[in-house]
Amino acid sequence: MQPLPFPPIDIVYLWVDGQDALWRAKRRQALQNLSDPCSMAIAPFGNVEGRFRDNDELRYSLRALERFFPAHGQVYIVTDGQTPAWLQPSERVTLVDHRELIPAHALPTFDSGNIESYIHRIPGLSERYFYCNDDVFFGAPVNVDDWFWPGGFYVTWSDEPEVLGQTLLADASSLENGCRLSHQWLDRKAAAPSLHRPMAPRYDKVSRTFAHAPRPMLRSLMFELEQEAPELFEGVRATVFRRWDKPTIVSDFVLRWALAHDMARVKDYRHSYVSTGADDDGGELERLASEFGALDFFCINDTTDDARAEDPRLKKVQAMLQCMLPLPCRFERIAPRLVPELLMQCA
Numbered sequence: 205m206q207p208l209p210f211p212p213i214d215i216v217y218l219w220v221d222g223q224d225a226l227w228r229a230k231r232r233q234a235l236q237n238l239s240d241p242c243s244m245a246i247a248p249f250g251n252v253e254g255r256f257r258d259n260d261e262l263r264y265s266l267r268a269l270e271r272f273f274p275a276h277g278q279v280y281i282v283t284d285g286q287t288p289a290w291l292q293p294s295e296r297v298t299l300v301d302h303r304e305l306i307p308a309h310a311l312p313t314f315d316s317g318n319i320e321s322y323i324h325r326i327p328g329l330s331e332r333y334f335y336c337n338d339d340v341f342f343g344a345p346v347n348v349d350d351w352f353w354p355g356g357f358y359v360t361w362s363d364e365p366e367v368l369g370q371t372l373l374a375d376a377s378s379l380e381n382g383c384r385l386s387h388q389w390l391d392r393k394a395a396a397p398s399l400h401r402p403m404a405p406r407y408d409k410v411s412r413t414f415a416h417a418p419r420p421m422l423r424s425l426m427f428e429l430e431q432e433a434p435e436l437f438e439g440v441r442a443t444v445f446r447r448w449d450k451p452t453i454v455s456d457f458v459l460r461w462a463l464a465h466d467m468a469r470v471k472d473y474r475h476s477y478v479s480t481g482a483d484d485d486g487g488e489l490e491r492l493a494s495e496f497g498a499l500d501f502f503c504i505n506d507t508t509d510d511a512r513a514e515d516p517r518l519k520k521v522q523a524m525l526q527c528m529l530p531l532p533c534r535f536e537r538i539a540p541r542l543v544p545e546l547l548m549q550c551a
Contacts, residue, residue, distance in 0.1 A: 212277030222256030250446035254506040262338040270533035273346035290538035324426035343499035356467035357420035382452030416503035473500040481507030
């Protein structure tokens with residue numbers, strides 16, 4: 205008997221419109237309401253404009269999705285009661301409000317690490333799904349077998365230097381401290397005879413962060429880890445803004461746990477990471493454009509922090525994305541408005 209085919213793989217995005225006046229008022233009030241210890245614990249860059257800015261990345265990420273993975277399942281966009289102005293209503297896309305996933309007493313939250321710890325609870329979500337930040341893009345035709353295998357999924361390391369030491373550092377990135385917290389938890393559990401799943405004998409403890417990538421995930425694994433590591437989930441779910449002393453569940457712990465228990469394997473992908481705040485006169489974007497179509501995925505991370513919306517670096521990103529992905533997808537109803545001079549720069 206032939207095995208039954210896997211159902212389509214759903215896609216989950218987080219999205220926020222950081223310029224929305226009501227949302228901004230909510231963010232200001234939440235910051236004012238924080239106790240002094242919580243305010244002091246906000247991670248570096250945990251409350252800058254770049255973390256919440258909408259520079260039309262989601263529009264182009266959906267274009268890339270339709271171009272390179274047209275056989276995807278349902279698209280879920282998790283938001284704080286917001287809707288992209290250009291979004292075309294469709295049976296293939298579902299908006300999910302934070303209030304549908306997160307208990308009322310824990311809202312509002314402006315920490316994506318908090319929000320993403322709930323996405324496996326989306327009703328009807330497929331067992332195998334991709335979780336994507338809106339600044340992550342597929343860059344070549346997706347072969348599902350390159351992302352999932354029958355026992356799990358693949359992960360890949362970032363190009364960042366190794367994370368040194370086990371001590372949490374207040375000036376370190378949340379990803380670096382997330383790596384340290386994951387190792388601390390796994391080290392404790394490795395010594396516990398009652399561990400539900402013993403770690404794989406060949407587990408290689410690597411102190412590197414994971415690449416900014418589409419995250420292949422297993423819904424059942426996420427429910428299992430809620431029970432296996434409740435203290436980690438509770439820690440990140442108590443945040444209002446990203447904190448340097450809390451774990452990163454989906455971007456580190458789940459991936460490292462899966463590696464330790466033979467449910468993930470390391471795979472090398474062709475990928476690129478662009479930092480919009482880098483002072484290289486657009487060189488990173490130009491290299492990305494020259495490699496477009498030959499990359500499995502890429503990330504354009506908004507590191508312009510508190511730059512104004514009209515900053516030329518942000519306009520350059522929009523223009524380059526329009527050059528690489530000019531065709532609207534089925535989820536759009538409004539064409540982007542771009543300055544012709546900027547489009548000429550990437551011609």
